[in-house]
Amino acid sequence: MNRNQVLPQVELSPEPRALKRVDFCAPQSYKGAGFLSIADMPRVSEEASANLPGDGFDWNVQTHFEESPGSEPHQILELGLKGRLHLICQRCLQDCAIDLEENRRFILMNTEAEADAYPIEDEEQEPLVVNPHFNLLETIEDEVLLSLPLIPKHPDGFCEPHATTFGDGQAEELENERENPFNILKNMKKN
Ligand SMILES: [Zn+2]
Secondary structure, three states, X not given: OOHHHHOOEEEOOOOOOHHHOEOOOOOOEEEEEEEEOHHHOHHHHHXXXXXXXXXXXXXXXXXXXXXXXXXXXEEEEEEEEEEEEEEEOOOOOOEEXXXXXXXXXXXXXXXXXXXXXXXXXXXXXXXXXXXXXXXXXXXXXXXXXXXXXXXXOOOOOOOOOOHHHHOHHHHHHHHHHHHHHHHHHHHHHHO
16 A cells, blocks of 8 residues: 555645754655745855845755555655855855755654664665654755855856955066056167
């Protein structure tokens, strides 16, 4: 008998507060979707260089049970994320919009030991240790943080390097070097 057909499916509240406490040990599956602003995610908020209208992430979550021969059915959680935040462009040092779209799949575990024993080479899904008052908001926030580019940048050709990326002194030196050829020309004409 398929467990998903017997167990009730519970609708997750889109309220950020409600996501902080989800019972993943209850005999039920979940489905839900909502939007989290940057302010709803304090650690993402710390990374963001600006919080502009529309910044934030649409999320959707769905869990189901998968039969596994010889053991209890596995609970699977699928998480989809799509949204935008602003980071400092490492080329021009201005705010830069970063669009992210991620889909993750987790296999839910009850203990750290079970998660540690899970084959690390499984690239399709990763273990996630849950409990009856699991903070799903933190998991969503973790996934946003993990998706951030290491070196955020505008698309190529969109912006110019900021002078201070060379250091103040060196930037002045570059200016002087640029003037030098003209000085040389002037001197040549005088002779
Ligand atoms: Zn830039």
